[in-house]
Amino acid sequence: MPTGVHLRDVRQQLFDAAERVLLRAGPAGLTSRAVTDEAGCAKGVLHRHFTDFDDFLAGLVLDRAARLETQARALLDSAGTATVAGNLTSALSTLFGPVPVAIIPLITFRDDLRARLRQARPGGGIAILAQATAAVSAYLADERELGRIAADADVDSLTLALVGGGHLLFADRDPGPPAGETLTRLVTTVLADVVQRRLL
Template identity: 45%
Template sequence: MSPRGVAIPDVRDRLFDAAERVLADAGPAALTSRAITTEAGCAKGLLHAHFSGLDGFIAALVLDRFARIARQAGQLPGQAGTATVAENLHKVALGLLTSVNPTVAGLAMTRPAASLTIRQALEAGAPGFTAIEDSIAEYLDAERQLGRLADGTDSRAVSLALVGSVHHLLMTGWAGTPDPRAQLKGLVTQLVAGHT
């Protein structure tokens, strides 16, 4: 436990990681401010000092994970001409699939205040699925200009299909269902098969 008054570096990341561990170990019912701060090894009031309650924290966690994968996807256009188109798309799609723990995303949807905060932030321009779609479409356009995709490839449609499918896999994945990573590889292969 960190002493009172001592600054904790990267406190947001530390709390976010702790929350994901609590959810993985004990499920959504166990996610409380106290459980998160205990798991993070910090003072009980720290979460409320940095966030507007548990709903604000959950919203910030989801938005942070979206921003992280949006940054990764934003690098994709610069990778045009490297590896294969399928490999590059698979990498970013896998990052999206693993960017937000399905339990966190589901929890955010069941908490109206968190869900509203997320929606308002995305509407105000916070990076999310739209930014990821834009980066993938820009990447596909670059690959088309290099001649690695057919001229008739609709980059927007392929991007929407990929991001929408990953979102579906993210929201429906739970114990006992097929491994979404295997499904994702097949999806990417099919999406680019007719365009390369």
């Protein structure tokens, strides 16, 4: 098997194992030993492919953040269809799924990881939140251009309210994600003024 394919497979196996540990045990339980035990491989396998554990974690976060790009694209593609509130409610439910929500405290838990993420990509210190923020902001800008929210809508403030509020709802998810009506209420409340003034 070609080396590049083999390496990529090992990395994905380790990332998948880390994701399972993170969802089960949280950031404090995510250690190199826990990852390799979950993956069923020797500890040295991880260190053959990554310089240290923070290098591995940075790779994990960036890999999972990249997966959000498909979901972000779906939000952008929805501009001009259905309702603005409905599109955003659906997108926030996806962008703040179990894995992204579990990764955010991991990033805030580890200073070295944040530093590596900032080096890897501009604004990447809190990669998952940055991804969600960029997607929501671009979507709202498109809807403003289409005239579906007020022409003077403050997209930056709306984005902060939606992403920050959405994250708080999903982060406090014991025993599960927020009820659909709770998220819908948040989104419709944040958007109420800019949607109503568009209709005047």
